[in-house]
Amino acid sequence: MLFIAARDVAGKSASVLAAAGLGRAHARALHFIARNPGLSVAELLGFLKITKQSLNRVMSDLLNGGFVERKTGMQDRRTRSLQLTPAGMALAEAVWNAQRPILAAAFRAAGQDAVGGYRKVLIGIAGDPVRWRKNP
Amino acid sequence: MLFIAARDVAGKSASVLAAAGLGRAHARALHFIARNPGLSVAELLGFLKITKQSLNRVMSDLLNGGFVERKTGMQDRRTRSLQLTPAGMALAEAVWNAQRPILAAAFRAAGQDAVGGYRKVLIGIAGDPVRWRKNP
DNA sequence: CTCGTTACGTCAGACATGCTGACATAAATA
DNA sequence: TATTTATGTCAGCATGTCTGACGTAACGAG
Numbered sequence: 001m002l003f004i005a006a007r008d009v010a011g012k013s014a015s016v017l018a019a020a021g022l023g024r025a026h027a028r029a030l031h032f033i034a035r036n037p038g039l040s041v042a043e044l045l046g047f048l049k050i051t052k053q054s055l056n057r058v059m060s061d062l063l064n065g066g067f068v069e070r071k072t073g074m075q076d077r078r079t080r081s082l083q084l085t086p087a088g089m090a091l092a093e094a095v096w097n098a099q100r101p102i103l104a105a106a107f108r109a110a111g112q113d114a115v116g117g118y119r120k121v122l123i124g125i126a127g128d129p130v131r132w133r134k135n136p
Numbered sequence: 137m138l139f140i141a142a143r144d145v146a147g148k149s150a151s152v153l154a155a156a157g158l159g160r161a162h163a164r165a166l167h168f169i170a171r172n173p174g175l176s177v178a179e180l181l182g183f184l185k186i187t188k189q190s191l192n193r194v195m196s197d198l199l200n201g202g203f204v205e206r207k208t209g210m211q212d213r214r215t216r217s218l219q220l221t222p223a224g225m226a227l228a229e230a231v232w233n234a235q236r237p238i239l240a241a242a243f244r245a246a247g248q249d250a251v252g253g254y255r256k257v258l259i260g261i262a263g264d265p266v267r268w269r270k271n272p
Numbered sequence: 273c274t275c276g277t278t279a280c281g282t283c284a285g286a287c288a289t290g291c292t293g294a295c296a297t298a299a300a301t302a
Numbered sequence: 303t304a305t306t307t308a309t310g311t312c313a314g315c316a317t318g319t320c321t322g323a324c325g326t327a328a329c330g331a332g
Binding site: 001002003004005006007008009010028049102103105106107109110111113114115116117118119120121122123124125126127 | 137138139140141142143144145146164185238239241242243245246247249250251252253254255256257258259260261262263
C-alpha cells in the first residue's frame with residue numbers, strides 16, 4: 001500500500017512536470033530545496049540518497065531551466081547554497097496543486113485522528129522530518 | 137514522507153533480491169502474485185500499472201528462474217493463471233523478512249490506534265486493497 | 273463457421289534515472 | 303605547506319519504463 005500510495009501521489013505531478021520538460025527526479029530535488037531553502041549539495045544528497053553524479057544531470061536541468069539558484073556558501077565557501085527561483089517556486093506550487101486533492105480527500109475521509117496516526121507511523125518508518133536536516 | 141517511507145521499505149529487500157539476480161520490479165510482481173494467487177496477466181498489469189512490454193522482461197526472469205508458474209486459464213483459455221512456485225514463495229518470504237523489522241518497529245512505536253489511522257489514510261490514497269482485484 | 277475482438281507474447285528501439293570509476297578545482301584545516 | 307573536504311564533470315553501464323509493430327490463440331456475435 002505504501003508503494004501504491006507513493007506511486008499514485010507522485011504520478012499526479014507527471015503532466016505538470018512534463019510541461020516543464022522535467023521528470024520525477026527533478027520534482028524530488030525541487031521538493032527538498034523548497035522545504036529547506038539554502039541547503040547544501042551534501043544535504044540534498046542526504047535527503048535524496050543518491051550519488052552526486054546522479055544528481056548532476058538533475059541539477060543541471062534545474063539550473064539551466066532557471067528553477068534553482070546556486071550561490072557560494074557564506075560560512076564555508078566550498079559549499080553551495082541552493083534555493084528556488086520564483087519560477088522554481090511556481091513550479092513547486094503547481095506540482096503541489098496537482099498532488100493536493102488526492103491527499104486532502106484521503107485526509108478528510110479518514111478524519112483528523114487517523115491522520116495523526118498516519119503521520120506517527122510514517123515518522124516511525126522514515127524518521128522525523130524535523131531531524132532529517134543535520135546542518136541547517 | 138510517503139516517498140521516503142516507500143523507498144526505505146523497498147530498499148531493505150535489495151540484498152535478498154540481488155542474491156537471486158533480481159531487482160525491485162521483480163519484487164513488486166512477486167508481491168502481487170503472492171497476494172493474489174492465480175491472477176491473470178491483465179490483473180497483474182492493473183496492479184503494477186505498467187505496460188505488458190515492460191512486464192515481459194520481468195516475467196521472463198521470474199519464469200526462467202522458477203519463481204512463478206504460468207498456466208492456461210480454466211474459464212477463459214486465453215488468459216494465464218499466475219502463481220508462485222515453492223521457490224517463489226520462499227523468495228517472497230525472504231523479502232518480507234527483510235522488510236518486516238522496520239515496519240514492525242514503526243507500528244509498535246506508534247501504537248495500535250495510530251496504525252489504524254495509518255491504514256485508513258493509505259486506503260484513502262491508494263484505494264481499498266480488497267477492491268483492487270476486479271476479476272478474482 | 274466466419275469474423276471481429278480480446279488476451280497474451282515478443283522484438284526493436286528509445287528515454288529516464290540510477291550506478292561506479294576517474295579526475296579536477298577551490299577552499300578549509302592541520 | 304600538505305591534506306582533507308565539498309563540489310563539479312566526463313564516460314560508460316544497468317535497470318526499468320515507454321511506444322510501436324506484429325503474431326497467435328481463443329472467445330463470442332452473427
